[in-house]
Amino acid sequence: MPLVKMTELFPKKSDCTYAIGAFNVSDMEMAWGAIQAAEELNAPLILQIAEGRLRYSPLDLLGPVMIAAAKKCKMPTAVHLDHGGTIEAIKLALELGFTSVMFDGSKYPLDENIRKTREVVELAHSKGAAVEAEIGRVGGAEGDYKAVDIAVTSVDEAVRFAKESGIDAMAVAIGTAHGNYKETPKLRIDRLKEIFDATDTPLVLHGGTGLTEDDFKNCYHNGIKKINIATASYDSSANKIKEIAKSKSDAKYFDFSDAIVQGTMENVKKHMKIFGVENKVK
Numbered sequence: 001m002p003l004v005k006m007t008e009l010f011p012k013k014s015d016c017t018y019a020i021g022a023f024n025v026s027d028m029e030m031a032w033g034a035i036q037a038a039e040e041l042n043a044p045l046i047l048q049i050a051e052g053r054l055r056y057s058p059l060d061l062l063g064p065v066m067i068a069a070a071k072k073c074k075m076p077t078a079v080h081l082d083h084g085g086t087i088e089a090i091k092l093a094l095e096l097g098f099t100s101v102m103f104d105g106s107k108y109p110l111d112e113n114i115r116k117t118r119e120v121v122e123l124a125h126s127k128g129a130a131v132e133a134e135i136g137r138v139g140g141a142e143g144d145y146k147a148v149d150i151a152v153t154s155v156d157e158a159v160r161f162a163k164e165s166g167i168d169a170m171a172v173a174i175g176t177a178h179g180n181y182k183e184t185p186k187l188r189i190d191r192l193k194e195i196f197d198a199t200d201t202p203l204v205l206h207g208g209t210g211l212t213e214d215d216f217k218n219c220y221h222n223g224i225k226k227i228n229i230a231t232a233s234y235d236s237s238a239n240k241i242k243e244i245a246k247s248k249s250d251a252k253y254f255d256f257s258d259a260i261v262q263g264t265m266e267n268v269k270k271h272m273k274i275f276g277v278e279n280k281v282k
Contacts, residue, residue: 001071001073001074001075001076001077002071003067003070003071003077003078003079003097003099004076004077004078004099005078005099005100005128005129005130005168006020006022006046006078006080006099006100006130006132006168006169006226007100007130007168007169007202008076008078009044009046009076009078010169010202010225010226011225013200013202016220016221016222016223017220017221017276018220018275018276018277018280019205019216019219019220019224019225019226019227019275019276019277020044020046020225020226020227020275020277021043021045021046021226021227021229021268021271021272021275021277022046022047022048022080022082022204022226022227022228022229023045023046023047023048023228023229023230023233023264023268023271024048024049024050024053024082024228024229024230024233024234025047025048025049025062025066025233025264026049026053026056026057026062026234027057027062027065027260028065028069029237029257029258029260029261029264030233030237030260030261030264031047031065031066031069032069032261032264033237033260033261033262033263033264033265033268034047034233034264034265034268035047035069035070035072035073035075035077036261036265037264037265037266037268037269037272038073038075038077038268038272039073039074039075040265040269041269041272041273041277041278041279042075042278042279042280042281043075043272043277043278043279043280043281044075044076044077044277044280044281045070045073045075045076045077045078046077046078046079046080046226047066047069047070047077047078047079047080048079048080048081048082048228049062049063049066049081049082050081050082050083050230051081051082051083051084051085051086051089052083052085054089059081059089059092059093059096060092060096063079063092063093063096063097063098064096066079066098067079067096067097067098075281076281078099078100079097079098079099079100080098080099080100080101080102080132081093081098081100081101081102082102082228082230083102083104084101084102084103084104084120085103085104087119087120090103090120090123090124091123094123094124094127094129098129099128099129099130100124100129100130100131100132100168100169101120101124101129101130101131101132102131102132102133102134102171103116103117103120103131103132103133104133104134104171105117105133105134106134106135106136106137106151106173107137110135110157110160110161113133113135113161113165114160114161114164114165117131117133117161117165117167118164118165118166120133121165121166121167125166130168130169131166131167131168131169132167132168132169132170132171132204132226133161133165133167133169133170133171134170134171134172134173134206135153135154135157135158135161135162135170135171135172135173136151136152136153136154136157136158136172136173137151137173151173152173152174152175152188152191153172153173153174153191153195155191155194155195155198158170158172158195158198158199159198159199162199162200162201163199167201168201168202169201169202169203169204169225169226170199170201170202170203170204171203171204171205171206172191172192172195172203172204172205174187174188174189174191174192174205174219175187175188176205176206176207176208176211185207185210185211185215187211187215187218187219189218189219189222192219192222192223192224193222193223195223196222196223202225202226203223203224203225203226204224204225204226204227204228205219205224205226205227205228206228207228208227208228208229208232208271209229209230209231209232209235210231210232213274216271216274216275217274217276220275220276227271227275229267229268229271232267232271233263233264233267233268235267236263236264236266236267237259237260237263237264237267238263239263240259240260240262240263241256241259241260241263243259244256244259
């Protein structure tokens with residue numbers, strides 16, 4: 001199918017019955033596993049790669065693979081740059097044909113975050129791509145980035161940020177963190193509701209790995225339209241590789257390659273079902 005913008009996949013603001021899953025991949029096998037899951041469940045898909053992972057998966061090599069994989073998928077699929085921190089990576093993603101990019105300027109003061117984000121919006125929109133950006137600070141670390149503390153998003157700042165930056169989707173901090181949780185997260189669903197009521201910009205949840213099924217449902221029932229999953233897929237694939245290595249002493253390269261596909265597919269299917277996105281392709 002043709003590539004689509006991620007915003008074309010989002011449910012309407014009034015529909016809080018499901019959220020779109022956005023799944024990070026780092027190689028062809030992970031992309032193929034995610035596509036198989038989407039096709040099996042008749043579900044829309046967002047494939048993404050975080051800039052913090054590009055040391056392992058260079059964008060100029062993996063990007064074309066993601067684009068080709070998305071075009072091969074029978075389900076509507078968007079290709080997204082997650083946590084873009086440099087204009088160089090964002091420009092390359094757009095040149096490669098990514099249908100959306102995220103600029104993460106959450107480390108900057110609000111005025112600077114708005115200014116830098118607006119520059120990315122102008123660039124991406126000129127290429128026909130959508131933009132996600134972050135206000136507040138999701139905790140933990142994405143890839144090679146340094147871990148940060150959580151800073152819950154302010155309602156007033158979220159309203160101003162959405163209005164003045166011109167973004168198409170807004171990642172908000174409500175108590176989640178990237179990576180595996182060291183303690184049970186305390187989600188600020190009250191703050192999520194306030195932000196959802198105050199703005200029309202689709203809201204995004206980062207730091208999904210480790211949340212419970214009830215946590216996820218509570219989030220999209222109260223306004224989240226896109227949910228990111230990365231670590232859970234990496235862990236699932238790694239566990240499959242370990243199983244093969246333990247049970248099959250004569251395992252070959254392609255046994256491990258298949259394990260990555262299988263591990264990713266199982267994790268993506270699991271989360272797609274939780275997110276309520278199964279059979280959402282008409």
